Amino acid sequence: MYRYDDIDATLVRERTAQFREQVGARLSGELTEDQFKPLRLQNGVYLQLHAYMLRVAIPYGVLSAAQLRKLAHVARTYDKGYGHFTTRQNIQYNWPSLVDVPDILDELAEVDMHAIQTSGNCIRNTTTDPFAGAAADEVVDPRPWCELIRQWSTFHPEFSFLPRKFKIAVTGSPADRAAIGVHDIGLQLVRNGEGEVGFAVFAGGGQGRTPMVAPEISSFVAQRDLLAYLTAILRVYNLAGRRDNLYKARIKILVNDLGADEFTGQVEGEFARLKGGALTLPQEEIDRVKAFFTDPPADDRPAVLHPSAAFSRWRLWNVKPHKVPGRAIVVISLKPYGGTAGDASAEQMDVVADLAEQFSLGEVRVTKEQNLVLPHVAEADLAELYAALEAAGLATANAGLASDIVCCPGLDYCNLANARSIPISQAISRAIEESGLEEAAGELTIKISGCINACGHHHVANIGLLGVDKKGEEFYQLTLGGIADGEAAIGKIVGKGLDPDHAVRAVITVIRAYLDARTEDESFVQTLSRIGFEPFKEAIYA
Amino acid sequence: MKVITANRLADGRVVYRCKNGGWTETLTKAEQFTDDAGADAALAEAAFDHLTVVGPYLIDVEEQKPSGQKIVRERIRETGPSAGSLHTGLVEV
Numbered sequence: 142m143y144r145y146d147d148i149d150a151t152l153v154r155e156r157t158a159q160f161r162e163q164v165g166a167r168l169s170g171e172l173t174e175d176q177f178k179p180l181r182l183q184n185g186v187y188l189q190l191h192a193y194m195l196r197v198a199i200p201y202g203v204l205s206a207a208q209l210r211k212l213a214h215v216a217r218t219y220d221k222g223y224g225h226f227t228t229r230q231n232i233q234y235n236w237p238s239l240v241d242v243p244d245i246l247d248e249l250a251e252v253d254m255h256a257i258q259t260s261g262n263c264i265r266n267t268t269t270d271p272f273a274g275a276a277a278d279e280v281v282d283p284r285p286w287c288e289l290i291r292q293w294s295t296f297h298p299e300f301s302f303l304p305r306k307f308k309i310a311v312t313g314s315p316a317d318r319a320a321i322g323v324h325d326i327g328l329q330l331v332r333n334g335e336g337e338v339g340f341a342v343f344a345g346g347g348q349g350r351t352p353m354v355a356p357e358i359s360s361f362v363a364q365r366d367l368l369a370y371l372t373a374i375l376r377v378y379n380l381a382g383r384r385d386n387l388y389k390a391r392i393k394i395l396v397n398d399l400g401a402d403e404f405t406g407q408v409e410g411e412f413a414r415l416k417g418g419a420l421t422l423p424q425e426e427i428d429r430v431k432a433f434f435t436d437p438p439a440d441d442r443p444a445v446l447h448p449s450a451a452f453s454r455w456r457l458w459n460v461k462p463h464k465v466p467g468r469a470i471v472v473i474s475l476k477p478y479g480g481t482a483g484d485a486s487a488e489q490m491d492v493v494a495d496l497a498e499q500f501s502l503g504e505v506r507v508t509k510e511q512n513l514v515l516p517h518v519a520e521a522d523l524a525e526l527y528a529a530l531e532a533a534g535l536a537t538a539n540a541g542l543a544s545d546i547v548c549c550p551g552l553d554y555c556n557l558a559n560a561r562s563i564p565i566s567q568a569i570s571r572a573i574e575e576s577g578l579e580e581a582a583g584e585l586t587i588k589i590s591g592c593i594n595a596c597g598h599h600h601v602a603n604i605g606l607l608g609v610d611k612k613g614e615e616f617y618q619l620t621l622g623g624i625a626d627g628e629a630a631i632g633k634i635v636g637k638g639l640d641p642d643h644a645v646r647a648v649i650t651v652i653r654a655y656l657d658a659r660t661e662d663e664s665f666v667q668t669l670s671r672i673g674f675e676p677f678k679e680a681i682y683a
Numbered sequence: 684m685k686v687i688t689a690n691r692l693a694d695g696r697v698v699y700r701c702k703n704g705g706w707t708e709t710l711t712k713a714e715q716f717t718d719d720a721g722a723d724a725a726l727a728e729a730a731f732d733h734l735t736v737v738g739p740y741l742i743d744v745e746e747q748k749p750s751g752q753k754i755v756r757e758r759i760r761e762t763g764p765s766a767g768s769l770h771t772g773l774v775e776v
């Protein structure tokens with residue numbers, strides 16, 4: 142894992158001290174709310190329905206056991222004993238007091254953590270494959286590149302006031318578990334014909350009000366040129382992106398308005414000016430950062446199997462192949478049936494931190510599906526780990542299945558929401574469990590957002606639900622056919638909005654219709670594209 | 684009927700404005716306005732409380748409960764998350 146140097150540590154310490162002064166100035170009246178709001182947002186502090194919300198950055202979703210223990214401590218000491226892992230691999234606390242936030246930030250700084258650039262129109266936390274550095278199908282480990290992007294983008298003076306927020310995702314596997322197609326910039330590590338490693342670059346993807354899949358704007362950017370190329374994209378966007386209309390300010394609108402060819406031409410023009418200059422990454426610097434991210438050693442102890450059927454099911458769905466012999470990747474589901482997606486209690490975080498130390502070389506990951514991952518578990522330890530997870534209520538065997546629902550906070554917490562997401566996700570989760578269909582259905586994604594901002598990623602769900610408000614009543618619009626990873630696709634609206642009970646029934650109806658219609662091994666989206674929307678629509682509105 | 688609500692500056696908690704100009708966490712203790720002019724005048728006064736609260740605004744209330752277009756939102760603000768987490772308890776909205 143990367144460890145802060147003096148520069149990183151000083152930056153975070155100075156920023157925390159500065160925010161303490163700003164909070165003091167707001168409380169004493171030196172700063173008005175209008176003056177203070179942009180400052181608190183730059184430090185990850187939102188004001189939600191019931192309280193302030195603090196969003197803490199988890200750089201590219203990678204946590205040490207010590208960091209997770211600190212997150213547990215913050216939850217216990219300053220919040221209501223839990224935290225919420227988000228679809229951007231971060232954590233949010235729903236109940237901190239403003240007066241406590243400087244102390245929380247001091248505590249986080251002790252373990253190299255902070256809330257910088259978790260809000261505002263800047264480059265946000267870079268996200269990546271939660272199996273990075275572990276996945277059996279990985280071409281190149283994306284973590285060093287995420288770290289280089291983090292260092293380059295932190296407090297970048299030119300890109301601190303962009304037209305809108307800006308999100309970069311990196312994948313090092315062809316399977317793409319980072320949804321690079323729906324990010325402002327998506328980077329895919331690839332090898333060219335000569336065997337050199339570089340980046341395929343996608344730009345102008347996004348969700349929200351106007352969902353779009355990013356076109357590829359370069360098939361190969363050399364490693365040393367990455368920061369120059371990213372700068373070129375951001376310069377074109379910073380100058381030409383719209384600032385007159387909040388809903389048209391994201392880069393996707395610019396790329397769409399200009400057309401991918403014209404946009405690419407402008408980026409290439411700027412890149413030609415920057416190439417070979419001060420932004421060129423020296424090989425020594427690339428190697429220095431890479432040295433922080435090493436492969437775990439192989440483990441040649443024989444795998445021990447647990448005799449139970451429950452273990453076998455968990456092994457089947459929650460354990461993924463590792464690139465190192467004798468090791469495996471373990472997904473810890475934060476989706477108990479009927480639970481709140483992504484919530485973990487302080488006690489659970491402590492348990493996972495302990496298990497990471499005992500079984501995963503002290504490393505934990507956070508996924509955009511709002512689960513946790515122990516990336517480097519020895520096959521020989523799986524049975525013992527499973528027993529420990531089961532005792533902590535963390536052994537739900539549903540990773541990637543229908544009940545592994547992604548869900549934003551919605552109207553239970555969020556100031557921007559139109560409808561609640563959590564209760565409907567809980568009802569759907571229970572209905573799926575009762576239906577007994579989920580293992581037969583296999584991998585299938587359900588995602589729920591409480592408004593069109595789409596933090597719950599509903600556009601890219603196989604079955605998406607969007608909460609809408611109709612004259613004070615909550616309705617849910619169903620979309621079908623979205624895909625987040627790989628060949629990203631935006632789901633299409635099935636028909637008119639459904640009341641909550643009907644929406645829950647509709648999800649089960651769709652799963653049944655899929656099971657009835659699919660041929661062997663066909664995914665949900667494959668069945669949908671073969672038989673079309675009509676059979677699903679008829680079943681839902683029958 | 685209308686009531687003035689806001690979030691408390693120090694901790695963000697939901698509060699309602701009382702007759703004496705103070706703020707309470709209990710909706711039933713808040714001052715209720717029957718006429719728009721009175722509500723607007725009190726709201727203008729509440730803006731001076733910027734060292735105590737953030738963003739005061741008016742909500743509709745019937746029989747001491749939030750009502751009107753934003754009924755779900757305001758009932759959740761009043762009672763807490765309806766199903767937010769095992770840790771916050773369940774509240775029927």
Ligand code: SF4
Pocket residue numbers: 549550551552555556557558559590591592593594595596597
């Ligand atoms: S999608 Fe909307 S309701 Fe959900 S968290 Fe984002 S802004 Fe809030």
